[in-house]
Amino acid sequence: MTETITTDVVVVGGGLGGLSAARHLQVQGYDVVVLEHHSKPGGYAHYFRADGYRFEVALHALDGLGSNGWARPMFDTLGILESVEFNELEPFYTVSFPDFSVTVPTGIDEYVERIAEVLPDERDGVRNLFDAIKQVGHDVARYTRDRASGEHFDQMEMVGRYPAMAMAFSSSWSQFVDRYVRSTEGKALVATLWGYLGLPPSRLSAGQFALTLLSYHTAGAWYPTGGSGAMSFAIKDKIEEHGGDVRLRTTVTAIEVMGPQHVTVSTDKDLVVEARAVVSNASPSATAALLPPGAMEPEWLDDVQSDVAALSTMTVHLGVARDLAADGWDHHEFFDMVGYDFESEYESILKGEFTDVGMIVSNYSVTDPACAPDGKTALVLTVLAPWDHNDVWGTGGNLKEYQENPGYIATKEAAGQILIDRACRLIPTLRDAIEVVRIGTPLTNVRYIMQPGGSIYGREQTVQNMMERRKPTTPIPNVFLAGAWIGGGGMTAAVGSGKSAAKAVHRYLGSTTG
Ligand SMILES: Cc1cc2nc3c(=O)[nH]c(=O)nc-3n(C[C@H](O)[C@H](O)[C@H](O)COP(=O)(O)OP(=O)(O)OC[C@H]3O[C@@H](n4cnc5c(N)ncnc54)[C@H](O)[C@@H]3O)c2cc1C
Numbered sequence: 001m002t003e004t005i006t007t008d009v010v011v012v013g014g015g016l017g018g019l020s021a022a023r024h025l026q027v028q029g030y031d032v033v034v035l036e037h038h039s040k041p042g043g044y045a046h047y048f049r050a051d052g053y054r055f056e057v058a059l060h061a062l063d064g065l066g067s068n069g070w071a072r073p074m075f076d077t078l079g080i081l082e083s084v085e086f087n088e089l090e091p092f093y094t095v096s097f098p099d100f101s102v103t104v105p106t107g108i109d110e111y112v113e114r115i116a117e118v119l120p121d122e123r124d125g126v127r128n129l130f131d132a133i134k135q136v137g138h139d140v141a142r143y144t145r146d147r148a149s150g151e152h153f154d155q156m157e158m159v160g161r162y163p164a165m166a167m168a169f170s171s172s173w174s175q176f177v178d179r180y181v182r183s184t185e186g187k188a189l190v191a192t193l194w195g196y197l198g199l200p201p202s203r204l205s206a207g208q209f210a211l212t213l214l215s216y217h218t219a220g221a222w223y224p225t226g227g228s229g230a231m232s233f234a235i236k237d238k239i240e241e242h243g244g245d246v247r248l249r250t251t252v253t254a255i256e257v258m259g260p261q262h263v264t265v266s267t268d269k270d271l272v273v274e275a276r277a278v279v280s281n282a283s284p285s286a287t288a289a290l291l292p293p294g295a296m297e298p299e300w301l302d303d304v305q306s307d308v309a310a311l312s313t314m315t316v317h318l319g320v321a322r323d324l325a326a327d328g329w330d331h332h333e334f335f336d337m338v339g340y341d342f343e344s345e346y347e348s349i350l351k352g353e354f355t356d357v358g359m360i361v362s363n364y365s366v367t368d369p370a371c372a373p374d375g376k377t378a379l380v381l382t383v384l385a386p387w388d389h390n391d392v393w394g395t396g397g398n399l400k401e402y403q404e405n406p407g408y409i410a411t412k413e414a415a416g417q418i419l420i421d422r423a424c425r426l427i428p429t430l431r432d433a434i435e436v437v438r439i440g441t442p443l444t445n446v447r448y449i450m451q452p453g454g455s456i457y458g459r460e461q462t463v464q465n466m467m468e469r470r471k472p473t474t475p476i477p478n479v480f481l482a483g484a485w486i487g488g489g490g491m492t493a494a495v496g497s498g499k500s501a502a503k504a505v506h507r508y509l510g511s512t513t514g
Pocket of ligand 1 (some may be wrong): 012014018035043282313386448451488491
């Protein structure tokens with residue numbers, strides 16, 4: 001028999017965007033139901049277990065969580081600051097280039113000095129760069145305050161009132177950085193984190209990257225005990241504690257808008273949810289596909305269908321029967337850079353040439369020791385990766401039972417082996433101690449998270465896209481969106497998008513009657 005639940009707002013997808021929307025809505029007094037396809041909450045913010053190890057699926061470093069951080073008030077509203085322990089990463093990371101390595105602290109002054117130790121001629125340039133970045137942050141903070149107090153300006157007025165913000169959001173990172181830093185090495189060093197946004201400096205929004213750097217270097221880089229999954233479970237618990245319902249292993253198959261303040265959401269289980277509004281954590285085009293044909297305005301549909309998905313990832317999760325930190329490999333985050341030209345690396349990523357791309361080596365046991373048995377290490381190797389490598393990872397595009405497809409297995413293992421060999425060159429004691437290997441590809445991301453192309457950041461974070469961000473509203477008044485496709489990539493951004501969606505739903509529900 002079909003179960004029907006009635007609620008105020010139904011949330012499709014329990015990634016961080018969806019969970020945050022649900023919890024923010026509860027705080028505003030609404031009943032919520034979250035429907036999540038996967039067996040765990042959190043979307044990318046989760047873990048999996050294998051042979052005694054608990055492996056992080058995604059998170060390397062959260063930004064914005066320091067006492068002065070932009071994301072902290074939201075995490076407070078989610079109610080998880082007490083139940084989850086957040087550990088500050090200090091130093092933040094180590095980056096190794098062919099000619100030098102730098103261990104990067106979070107403090108800006110200390111970071112500038114560390115750069116000056118290897119590139120003395122760049123001291124002033126990098127300092128000026130960070131002054132310019134702070135100016136962008138200052139303008140964005142003023143803009144946010146002005147917006148919150150109801151002020152609106154046209155484009156020309158915006159340029160006059162917030163010049164640093166306007167300049168950064170209309171430039172690529174390479175245009176922005178060229179004003180301050182001269183050497184190829186210096187430019188590469190300050191762009192180390194480009195992979196955190198998924199586009200090379202010539203295509204990446206300077207505004208977005210500047211805010212990311214500012215957030216990490218003023219409010220710290222963080223990793224929770226228990227991994228990102230601990231946050232997701234904590235938010236789910238809060239939602240349930242306050243009477244909400246989070247249904248896992250439940251895939252939404254259709255959304256029907258019956259009228260103002262009335263939507264019906266169907267699932268692959270014998271479960272239907274009737275609600276006043278729906279928030280979707282699926283991509284905008286996937287959300288449109290859940291609606292009946294013709295339900296969405298064609299112009300909006302064309303627009304969202306033209307979005308290019310950001311890159312995906314390949315991850316190699318290694319269970320290592322040694323304490324690698326005791327061997328001297330005590331980096332939570334280590335960037336193994338093959339050169340200084342990130343434009344050509346990006347081309348190599350698109351071609352699936354994984355020998356020629358920057359790789360992150362993360363020893364999660366340093367920050368979260370319980371993720372591996374005593375005396376052992378959970379090590380994860382990560383590279384950005386395209387969806388269509390080797391004809392969709394050796395499947396020819398046939399995703400039916402792809403995990404058993406010999407073409408897929410061979411392609412995945414060959415690519416994974418490249419990363420393992422690279423890591424073994426970096427860490428001499430690694431090879432003989434590997435006892436667990438699990439490789440994730442863009443296809444894995446689609447299977448578990450249902451993101452188009454396995455995208456990890458929603459749509460590409462280009463200059464244009466970040467200047468013209470998508471809104472949480474859609475042409476259908478009671479259909480809303482949350483997640484990386486709306487708020488930008490990254491976990492704190494996804495949480496922020498959930499907050500914005502909740503605000504938009506509240507505006508709608510408060511102004512109309514059913
Ligand atoms: C390897 C890797 C490393 C990363 N590192 C970092 C990092 O260091 N720092 C950082 O901030 N970010 C990082 N990210 C990016 C970050 O994880 C994502 O940008 C962010 O978590 C996206 O959140 P989201 O809300 O958009 O939802 P997603 O996590 O994409 O979740 C969407 C959810 O919706 C569900 N769903 C979709 N359709 C349906 C449906 N029809 N029915 C039911 N459920 C549905 C999915 O199952 C999924 O749970 C990383 C990602 C990866 C993969």
